[in-house]
Amino acid sequence: MSAKVVIVDDHSMVREGLKQLLELEGDVQVIGEASDGLECLKLLETTVPQVLLLDINMPNMNGLEVLERLKEENVDFKIIILTVHDEIEFLLKAVDIGINGYLLKESDSSELKKAIFHVINGETYIQPSMIPLLNSKMVQRDHEKVKIDLLTKRELEVLKLLSVGLYNKEIGKKLEISERTVKNHISSIFKKIEVTDRTQAAVFAIKNNLINVF
Known part of the structure; x- marks a missing residue:
């Protein structure tokens, strides 16, 4: 057959x-x-x-x-x-x-x-x-998922917004929080996802399909 x-x-x-x-x-x-x-x-x-x-x-x-x-x-x-x-x-x-x-x-x-x-x-x-x-990509993605899971709901919101090019002041206005609070969130985000600047954070968000909701 x-x-x-x-x-x-x-x-x-x-x-x-x-x-x-x-x-x-x-x-x-x-x-x-x-x-x-x-x-x-x-x-x-x-x-x-x-x-x-x-x-x-x-x-x-x-x-x-x-x-x-x-x-x-x-x-x-x-x-x-x-x-x-x-x-x-x-x-x-x-x-x-x-x-x-x-x-x-x-x-x-x-x-x-x-x-x-x-x-x-x-x-x-x-x-x-x-x-x-x-196999190596799957392991890498698992590692990235662990990083994402470390972020709070608010930090995810901030990460998504900075990744589409919004400045701290604009993020604060959109989320109704102070610019200082935004800065604190960004500092925490950078530490958790192991990046050092906004561009690297945006790349991380894009790679992990975090900003297609916007």
């Missing part, structure tokens, strides 16, 4: 090449193809694969947006991101959303098949070359 796969990529030659490689030995069957995110979602209304191979860079909804939508819908099939992106941020985002596999397009067909059957069997398959960096 062959694994049923859907390929989503905006390049028709990539889709055709993958289809030929995967179906060569008869253990994988490509049951559908889509060229962008919206077409993918439409296709999945009538076609249910065991594994969805999903590119990131696509028009009309990118791969990560498709992944997010499908995870919200609690789909039964597995999803492997197949991409040229070896930047750790893309992998981290995919892991956060809940990916089953993440593989680079430079991988050979045997590794892709290995990934497909791994995820069908309930395992996660991450590009081996990216695992050490992923």
Whole structure:
């Protein structure tokens, strides 16, 4: 019995090449193809694969947006991101959303098949070359979370406001506290998140998605 796969990529030659490689030995069957995110979602209304191979860079909804939508819908099939992106941020985002596999397009067909059957069997398959960096980034993020947890609710408010460029006086006015109190909060924030100036504090806030609420 062959694994049923859907390929989503905006390049028709990539889709055709993958289809030929995967179906060569008869253990994988490509049951559908889509060229962008919206077409993918439409296709999945009538076609249910065991594994969805999903590119990131696509028009009309990118791969990560498709992944997010499908995870919200609690789909039964597995999803492997197949991409040229070896930047750790893309992998981290995919892991956060809940990916089953993440593989680079430079991988050979045997590794892709290995990934497909791994995820069908309930395992996660991450590009081996990216695992050490992923692990170190996860440890780093845990450390950053500890720092964030040290901040009081008021300190978080101050950090978010200074990170979007507000001066102490403006922060005080917005939060209805004195400028002196703002200075005290900032001093405490710097100590807790281990930074020495406002720019470093802003970078910390951006990296940890603290200011997208504003």
